[in-house]
Amino acid sequence: MLTSSSTKRDFLAVEDRPHDEIEALLRLAARVKAGEIRGGLEGRILAMVFLDPSLRTRTSFEAGMYLHGGTALTIEPGKGSWPFETARGIVMDGDRVEHAIEAAGVLGRYADFVALRAFPRGTSWGEARGDALLRIFADHCEAPIVNLESARRHPCQELGDLQTLRERIDAPAGRRFALTWAWHPKALPTAVPVSAALAAARCGMELVIARPAGFDLDPEDMDTIRALATERGGTVAVVDQLDEAVRGADVVYAKSWGALAHFGDPASESALRAPLRDWRITKRAMEATRGGAGIFLHCLPVRRNVEVDDAVLDGPWSAVIDQAENRLHAQRALLLTLAAETPGALKVRTNR
């Protein structure tokens, strides 16, 4: 085992850290955004591994490292790099030329932080929800791991969303946060809706999740959301109607996701989703928010006139660009926090 788990702190899920640490991180994010923090990442390297596409995540982390004196490296296994095996004990005589165990070990020697994006993979949700690749990186990489979206969580999105909620909603506790499922031509992962719900729960909001029958989130994740809401003085409701959720809401957070019971069976999942194209945020929905002044959030990328109408994205409700910008600032605060927790690896390292 290469892991020295006693001395590193991964960032796999926001709720892995105590609430006061997250509060401190968000206060730092606000200062970062205000331009009050310079430097802090000099000589530091972030290695990012992307098994799935990214626009915001990659560019905002690259920008964030640079703005504080560090740098970011990007690896795309299977595109310019070697594809990774994740199974334990396997005889690797197929297409995959490198095991994630070695990739994680090596990157932990080249970088101060190693970040990984790996969407759910496998033939069943039971398999995918285990986040095998992320676990291998956490176990076999000496550097702290940052989760850039796994099957279960998108904690960097969650940090940015927390920053946006704090900026936009005075005293968010008790205010209504509508997380609304939306139709989409593909079965998307559930990490973002779970993380968005966790952000609302952390703010002590009245969280209402609207989703069609068959599109419940993972039960263990729902338990985590409910526990955090209770701890923070908020509530969680699950409803069947989009209209019911958005009525009087302060925040409408739209997101599509696939039916977990049909994970790995695209044909039956698609049939379940097919009649649900009306699950779309319209101007009328936003006019039904509190005073018609609720804000519209989405993690992006968003399909216009599929998940949400042009009239909403181009109207006064949309905060999606501010929300995306906050990815940058919240992640800068995260990186500064991780750097403060991690002694500069490479420059003081001698042979073991």
Place this chain on the structure above:
Amino acid sequence: MLTSSSTKRDFLAVEDRPHDEIEALLRLAARVKAGEIRGGLEGRILAMVFLDPSLRTRTSFEAGMYLHGGTALTIEPGKGSWPFETARGIVMDGDRVEHAIEAAGVLGRYADFVALRAFPRGTSWGEARGDALLRIFADHCEAPIVNLESARRHPCQELGDLQTLRERIDAPAGRRFALTWAWHPKALPTAVPVSAALAAARCGMELVIARPAGFDLDPEDMDTIRALATERGGTVAVVDQLDEAVRGADVVYAKSWGALAHFGDPASESALRAPLRDWRITKRAMEATRGGAGIFLHCLPVRRNVEVDDAVLDGPWSAVIDQAENRLHAQRALLLTLAAETPGALKVRTNR
């Protein structure tokens, strides 16, 4: 609308700026090349979006940002990032998961400058010449946009070519610049020949464009070239014979391009081009230049022994490597100029 167009200055075409600003930029480029300018881009980020391949453009901008203290991010939509939709009002239920409106908006928050390469796209030249994606970026990105080659212009190539002409030709006004069409197995875009012609026109040169029947440049672009030539004291002629253009020329600039009337109809365009393989710059052509000492220019990449013979590229006439090097220096001057016009975005930005 996210655009604050009153405070940003895009760089979509060289002729959008007054002549004295271009003169100042070229004087700065000469000083940059001489090693007289250090720094100037500290804390600055350039985000580059490539929908089409690049060697020189990407590496020279990355090098240029670094050499003055900044950094560059590269995004390739559809390869590691999400492909962009550009149609307005469309129901996005097809293959494209992100609209350029959001991509432009977000990148404008992460970067100080956003650059875009998008070759002509569409089923007709009438559609392609509108440069839809570039227009969306100009409209929806808060940061200045740099055109890295669109359907209509390659202004960074034009700046580099201007620098090369000033270095190589004493008093270029009145000297002969032969822009010669060349055969190529594919129908290439017209942005480079238009920009090369504009560079010659700006220098007040005797511009002679040699192209076969059916290969005229866009009429509006020709009007722009002629107007600039007149303003700068030069002339423009269009001829049918390569030999006629190169005779006595000081500069031979070879470039292939497709027949615009057949844009979107490769079979008929290819049939028109097929008999024209003799349109190629030979040693004999270069010996026919003024005193046999004309210089050979090409934007690169160039197909050896198809557009131009080995004897020319490996002979005393070729200036193509110097020309490519000047991309770097002219762009450094452009970035320094844009930085001087643009307050440091990220570090002083507070929530809107």
Place this chain on the structure above:
Amino acid sequence: MLTSSSTKRDFLAVEDRPHDEIEALLRLAARVKAGEIRGGLEGRILAMVFLDPSLRTRTSFEAGMYLHGGTALTIEPGKGSWPFETARGIVMDGDRVEHAIEAAGVLGRYADFVALRAFPRGTSWGEARGDALLRIFADHCEAPIVNLESARRHPCQELGDLQTLRERIDAPAGRRFALTWAWHPKALPTAVPVSAALAAARCGMELVIARPAGFDLDPEDMDTIRALATERGGTVAVVDQLDEAVRGADVVYAKSWGALAHFGDPASESALRAPLRDWRITKRAMEATRGGAGIFLHCLPVRRNVEVDDAVLDGPWSAVIDQAENRLHAQRALLLTLAAETPGALKVRTNR
């Protein structure tokens, strides 16, 4: 010819430099690893061209440039950049839009060092072993060329391996180094085994190469290995049995490679390789090393339970992560050495 070969020193093979220079470089690598060297690459740019995949090479060079104040650019011809032609005198009317001559010339103007990875290509070993692309870059690029693995050598791996041997083996002269062929589903290049053997030879070790009949390395490369071993006081033996090589060894270096006589004929090569799956390093093999305490090395990526068993990689013998880390430090020393030999190109360059 663009090359000013009198003033640049390429790094194509370790043995191209005198032994005392390599000794000095390895002493510098140890100081780099100990954190004693800061800076030294300020304002310097490394351009890396990858025709084949990479994880360690790309990220370790990017990290190395950054850690000393420089930066690295990565180009992947055919993926986001133009594919290169390498044939001389060819009429380029096929798929390749740029000749390597121009690519090398241009990159030499943008970067202080140009590095290239190009695995063997061609229909015969006689063709592939010429390393045509690397030769073009050496001839046509004004900047020093670094070989990131060609058909014949992987000199950066060799430097890292030398550093690992010096760290792990007190007084390596006369100690036993077993280079053992391993089965693999594909016919891999021979650059790494040749470079590993050269590292052992340079250390004056007792080098034993175990390979099945038909899997001899290139005869000229074997001559180079033997000459270096003789010069450094070591020995070279070639045996048919893996067990014989590892018995009493201090180092077991496993690597698969293809049968050169069948290069370009995958079917016959594969038939030769098929019955050889037992060529795999097991726990039993490591227990047969000197005192059962030999170290296991591999350049990575490695196929678990194909080239080597989990029990070895996860056991006390494996030094593969340390070995990969040394790529970083040895290359930092190489870059610092090249920088000291090369005047800062871009900033003092004026027009030629």
